[in-house]
Amino acid sequence: MNNNKTWELIPKSNNIKILTSCWVYKIKDQDDYYEFKNRFVTKDFIQLYGLDYIEIFIKIIKQLIWRLIFALIIINNWLIYKIDIVSAFT
Numbered sequence: 001m002n003n004n005k006t007w008e009l010i011p012k013s014n015n016i017k018i019l020t021s022c023w024v025y026k027i028k029d030q031d032d033y034y035e036f037k038n039r040f041v042t043k044d045f046i047q048l049y050g051l052d053y054i055e056i057f058i059k060i061i062k063q064l065i066w067r068l069i070f071a072l073i074i075i076n077n078w079l080i081y082k083i084d085i086v087s088a089f090t
Helices: 063-075
Strands: 023-028 034-041
Touching: none
Parallel strands: none
Antiparallel strands: 023 034
C-alpha cells in the first residue's frame, strides 16, 4: 500500500491513541463462482471526538450521484461488470 500511495505514514503523537485494526475477509459462494471480499476495519468506538480525531470520512454518496453515474454509463454505452449498492436511507 505504500507503493500505491494509499496512505501517508506520519510520526506518532503522544496525546493520540493508536487504533487497533484488522482485515476482514469473506467468501461468498455464488452459483457458478466464488466472490472474495475484504475490508479494513478499526475499533473506532474507543476514540473521542476532538481529542483523538477532528474529522471523519464516511463512504456514502447521495442518490443523485448514483443517478448521474448511471446516466453517464447509459449515454456513453459503458459496460457495467458489477456494482454493489447498499443504501442505508431507502
